[in-house]
Amino acid sequence: MSGIRNLIGLVYEGVKDNRLLWLLIIGFALFPIITHFADLPFWNDVAMRIMLLGMAAMGLNLVLGYGGMVSFGHAAFIGIGAYCAGISQFYGITNGWVHLGFSIITCGFAGLVIGYLALRTSGIYFIMITLAFAQMLFFLFVSLEAFGGDDGMSIDRAEFGFIDLYDPLRLYFLIWIALVVVGMGLMFIVRSRFGVTLRAIKSNASRVEAMGLSPLRFKIVGYVISAVVCGIAGTLFASWQEYVSPDIMHWTRSGELMIIIILGGLGTLAGPLLGAIVFLLLEECLPLLLGAAAPAYAENWMILFGPLLIMVVMFGRGGLIGLLSQLQVRRNARSDHRGP
Amino acid sequence: MTLTLILEQTFNGLQAGVTLFLVAAGLTLILGIMDVVFLAHGAQVMIGAYAAAAVAAATGNFYIGLFLAIPVTFASGYVLEFLLIRHLYRRDHMEQVLATFGLILFFNELIRIGFGPAALYSDLPRSLSGFVEILPGAPYPIYRLWVILVGLACAIGIHIFVSRTRIGAMVRAGANNPEMTAALGINIKILFRFIFAVGACFAGVAGMMLGPITAVQPGMGEPLLILSLVVIIIGGVGSVRGAFIAAIIVGLIDTLGRVFLPAMLRSVVDQATADGAGPAVASMLVYITMAVVLIFRPTGLFPAKG
Amino acid sequence: MDKSVLELRNLCKSFGALTVTNDLSFTVEPGEIHALIGPNGAGKTTLIQQIYGAVQPDSGQVFLNGREITGLGVPERVQAGIGRSFQISNVLMDFTVLENAIVAEQARLGQSFRFLRPAFSDKSLKAGASKILSRVGLEDRAMQPASDLAHGERRMLELALALATAPKVLLLDEPMAGAGLEESQRMTEIIDQLRGQVAILLIEHDMDAVFRLADRITVLVEGAIIATGTADDISNSSAVQAAYLGSA
Numbered sequence: 001m002s003g004i005r006n007l008i009g010l011v012y013e014g015v016k017d018n019r020l021l022w023l024l025i026i027g028f029a030l031f032p033i034i035t036h037f038a039d040l041p042f043w044n045d046v047a048m049r050i051m052l053l054g055m056a057a058m059g060l061n062l063v064l065g066y067g068g069m070v071s072f073g074h075a076a077f078i079g080i081g082a083y084c085a086g087i088s089q090f091y092g093i094t095n096g097w098v099h100l101g102f103s104i105i106t107c108g109f110a111g112l113v114i115g116y117l118a119l120r121t122s123g124i125y126f127i128m129i130t131l132a133f134a135q136m137l138f139f140l141f142v143s144l145e146a147f148g149g150d151d152g153m154s155i156d157r158a159e160f161g162f163i164d165l166y167d168p169l170r171l172y173f174l175i176w177i178a179l180v181v182v183g184m185g186l187m188f189i190v191r192s193r194f195g196v197t198l199r200a201i202k203s204n205a206s207r208v209e210a211m212g213l214s215p216l217r218f219k220i221v222g223y224v225i226s227a228v229v230c231g232i233a234g235t236l237f238a239s240w241q242e243y244v245s246p247d248i249m250h251w252t253r254s255g256e257l258m259i260i261i262i263l264g265g266l267g268t269l270a271g272p273l274l275g276a277i278v279f280l281l282l283e284e285c286l287p288l289l290l291g292a293a294a295p296a297y298a299e300n301w302m303i304l305f306g307p308l309l310i311m312v313v314m315f316g317r318g319g320l321i322g323l324l325s326q327l328q329v330r331r332n333a334r335s336d337h338r339g340p
Numbered sequence: 341m342t343l344t345l346i347l348e349q350t351f352n353g354l355q356a357g358v359t360l361f362l363v364a365a366g367l368t369l370i371l372g373i374m375d376v377v378f379l380a381h382g383a384q385v386m387i388g389a390y391a392a393a394a395v396a397a398a399t400g401n402f403y404i405g406l407f408l409a410i411p412v413t414f415a416s417g418y419v420l421e422f423l424l425i426r427h428l429y430r431r432d433h434m435e436q437v438l439a440t441f442g443l444i445l446f447f448n449e450l451i452r453i454g455f456g457p458a459a460l461y462s463d464l465p466r467s468l469s470g471f472v473e474i475l476p477g478a479p480y481p482i483y484r485l486w487v488i489l490v491g492l493a494c495a496i497g498i499h500i501f502v503s504r505t506r507i508g509a510m511v512r513a514g515a516n517n518p519e520m521t522a523a524l525g526i527n528i529k530i531l532f533r534f535i536f537a538v539g540a541c542f543a544g545v546a547g548m549m550l551g552p553i554t555a556v557q558p559g560m561g562e563p564l565l566i567l568s569l570v571v572i573i574i575g576g577v578g579s580v581r582g583a584f585i586a587a588i589i590v591g592l593i594d595t596l597g598r599v600f601l602p603a604m605l606r607s608v609v610d611q612a613t614a615d616g617a618g619p620a621v622a623s624m625l626v627y628i629t630m631a632v633v634l635i636f637r638p639t640g641l642f643p644a645k646g
Numbered sequence: 647m648d649k650s651v652l653e654l655r656n657l658c659k660s661f662g663a664l665t666v667t668n669d670l671s672f673t674v675e676p677g678e679i680h681a682l683i684g685p686n687g688a689g690k691t692t693l694i695q696q697i698y699g700a701v702q703p704d705s706g707q708v709f710l711n712g713r714e715i716t717g718l719g720v721p722e723r724v725q726a727g728i729g730r731s732f733q734i735s736n737v738l739m740d741f742t743v744l745e746n747a748i749v750a751e752q753a754r755l756g757q758s759f760r761f762l763r764p765a766f767s768d769k770s771l772k773a774g775a776s777k778i779l780s781r782v783g784l785e786d787r788a789m790q791p792a793s794d795l796a797h798g799e800r801r802m803l804e805l806a807l808a809l810a811t812a813p814k815v816l817l818l819d820e821p822m823a824g825a826g827l828e829e830s831q832r833m834t835e836i837i838d839q840l841r842g843q844v845a846i847l848l849i850e851h852d853m854d855a856v857f858r859l860a861d862r863i864t865v866l867v868e869g870a871i872i873a874t875g876t877a878d879d880i881s882n883s884s885a886v887q888a889a890y891l892g893s894a
Contacts, residue, residue, distance in 0.1 A: 010762070010764070013764065014764070070437060117631055117634050121634075121638050124433065124577060125573065125577065125639070128371075131569060132566065132569055132627055133627065133631075135566050135627065136624050136628075139623040139627075140620055140624055142623070143619040188761060192760055192761045192764065193757050193758050193759070193761075194758060194761050195761075195765075196745075196748070196752070196765040197752075197753070200741065202740075203739060203741065204736060204737070204738050204739065207736050208749070208753075209721055209724070210720070210732075211749065211810070212753055212754070213721055214721045221759075255441045258434065258437065258438055258441075259441075262435075297453065300453050302445050303445075303449035303453065305442070305445055306442040306446030307442065309441065309442035310439050310443070313431075313435045314435075314439065
């Protein structure tokens with residue numbers, strides 16, 4: 001009994017320290033109510049994409065923001081997760097829980113192998129190697145003609161027992177629950193002894209060595225966890241989209257994940273989710289903006305995105321969360337100034 | 341599996357290899373000396389290809405296209421370094437990745453606006469079209485042979501430059517120990533800008549020569565970029581010699597593997613498995629090679645840093 | 647006979663044509679403070695690196711309490727009982743002083759692979775960490791980010807973290823480097839208090855500290871030992887005087 005009370009206490013503490021993350025997550029739970037009354041069910045779809053993208057970005061953030069490992073290959077794990085669902089469906093296995101289990105095991109294994117090979121290097125080597133492995137997996141799936149190859153294949157939504165995923169609201173909340181589980185899990189991990197050690201390795205690996213710990217072991221474990229999280233996002237994504245193709249693991253997707261993380265705020269729990277919201281909103285709004293301003297070039301809205309990204313990188317310290325906390329600091333300073 | 345086929349594909353592999361080398365040479369120096377993850381190197385290939393194709397189409401002369409495109413790519417590298425890249429040196433790798441990723445998006449879209457999304461096809465120059473018999477009964481396209489020769493000439497040129505000239509010595513010093521080189525009072529800023537521009541130039545040349553044999557289209561540089569990253573991993577960051585050897589190896593493995601592996605597999609496993617797995621394994625062959633090299637030499641075959 | 651805590655046998659290391667460690671053998675006895683001195687370039691830091699495991703000798707062996715550790719990597723040697731402080735402060739700059747100590751404490755307890763409870767708010771970890779900090783008098787700086795510390799305080803934190811692993815032999819690589827007079831004296835007192843609790847191999851240029859602290863002194867010149875003995879032996883040794891005066 002006290003074990004459960006302890007757990008609830010830990011959850012409460014964690015939520016208190018990470019208010020923005022849980023505010024956003026609760027926001028997502030309430031969102032369908034708004035779209036229901038505004039009669040804009042399309043936006044539920046957008047929200048589901050945001051949740052899935054945010055989930056994957058949170059997975060990558062564990063190693064990128066907290067662990068300091070610039071892995072350019074995480075889209076591969078999303079892809080593996082998606083194909084776990086796709087290939088299972090192809091062979092008539094429709095149970096979503098099986099898909100998830102398959103995905104967790106496969107991504108865990110892939111993360112272990114790639115992590116072991118890549119994490120013995122660092123810096124530029126590490127980035128290039130993760131990119132190369134992701135590309136390798138991309139080509140692997142492109143060449144698997146049986147599963148659609150380059151064109152990909154359509155699949156049915158998975159069956160999660162009594163939950164009928166063809167009811168869009170149920171799909172929405174399944175994804176939402178996954179987001180809650182992932183968010184909770186990462187929240188615990190980041191604050192735990194393991195998470196603290198991982199962050200210490202990012203700060204100064206040689207000091208952690210001097211404490212008698214092997215940095216490589218921790219990095220690999222972190223890498224595997226992040227791979228599994230991305231895999232889960234990929235599996236659910238395949239069900240949502242009812243389609244899998246190698247495009248989901250194109251290396252530019254890994255770049256997208258990084259963009260999301262830096263937009264929201266590196267090394268924070270809420271950052272990736274916030275970044276996903278902003279990123280997908282930009283994706284919807286930039287074409288509209290450009291279409292209004294220069295209709296001839298509406299299709300080329302990407303040309304705004306490149307320089308925007310460069311601006312964020314060069315001048316946007318700490319992403320949106322950094323911005324928010326700076327505003328908070330300024331507000332506190334002002335209220336201090338006003339005196340008692 | 342005739343001798344003719346093997347010979348033809350070997351030469352194709354060599355051609356792919358030298359093309360890769362032209363892209364990888366500049367990139368390995370940029371990565372090794374300046375420690376900048378410059379993802380937009382593929383865009384330099386694309387700029388070179390489009391510059392040459394556009395000039396060739398306008399003047400009707402392939403060689404004038406080459407001649408004028410070379411200074412264009414040199415200039416694009418020079419200006420890019422001055423405007424953006426030099427601000428990235430002190431940033432961490434993730435920021436470099438994202439900034440140069442933004443550059444890729446920008447350049448691809450710019451080309452799309454300027455030339456349209458469809459591929460450009462340029463003609464083979466008349467003087468280089470046709471076949472030559474490298475062995476009796478084994479015809480091979482003259483153009484591809486010419487590409488191999490140009491690539492080798494560039495490789496020799498780079499080798500002489502890097503090992504025999506003063507600037508080359510500075511480049512080698514920079515690859516081996518950037519901090520020390522700067523401490524020796526060598527104007528690092530200009531050296532970096534120069535290396536960058538020259539690297540862009542060679543990447544552009546690769547693009548220019550690819551024009552007549554592949555599709556010139558937005559985003560054409562990225563597959564080459566990633567493959568040249570594999571080349572650099574195998575060869576060793578900062579090592580031009582490593583890049584050359586690794587590029588030839590990768591070019592040969594990729595070309596010969598795709599052609600012969602499915603057939604070879606058929607003699608080992610049954611037809612169905614071979615036909616299914618063959619292309620898959622062939623496409624991954626280069627990366628599997630990279631993984632094997634990594635197991636035994638995490639820093640590549642010829643690492644520059646002592 | 648009591649085993650030496652640390653024993654080096656015929657250690658050799660060359661970098662290309664340069665011999666940095668020249669057939670070196672010596673011991674550190676339990677509870678003693680053994681100073682290693684010598685002119686710059688004598689190979690002191692490389693020797694420490696070979697004991698610590700960051701550099702592998704070309705030949706020769708390293709023993710800890712009679713057990714050979716020559717083939718072990720750094721984390722294994724630290725777990726076996728080698729502690730080290732670095733010449734240039736090597737602390738976790740992105741963490742507070744207390745958090746630095748907590749990471750060290752949980753590492754010592756072998757708890758680093760736990761995923762459930764928050765580490766930085768754990769009462770027992772905080773208590774252990776406070777104890778680590780009080781050994782060097784840093785308790786009241788506990789909440790400061792390590793990057794805000796003054797140089798001398800950082801050297802103290804460095805020492806505290808080295809002690810945190812409960813080492814059997816402590817390698818102190820110029821602990822007083824760059825410290826002011828007051829800080830050097832404090833550091834000397836703290837090291838003095840450690841005598842008997844843990845064997846110490848001390849590299850230092852500060853001769854006051856060396857002569858005050860050392861039970862034995864070994865003089866290293868160009869990778870080889872030219873003298874070992876008590877402080878009196880060393881100051882009276884003509885070989886040592888020649889080496890120091892000769893290279894002045």
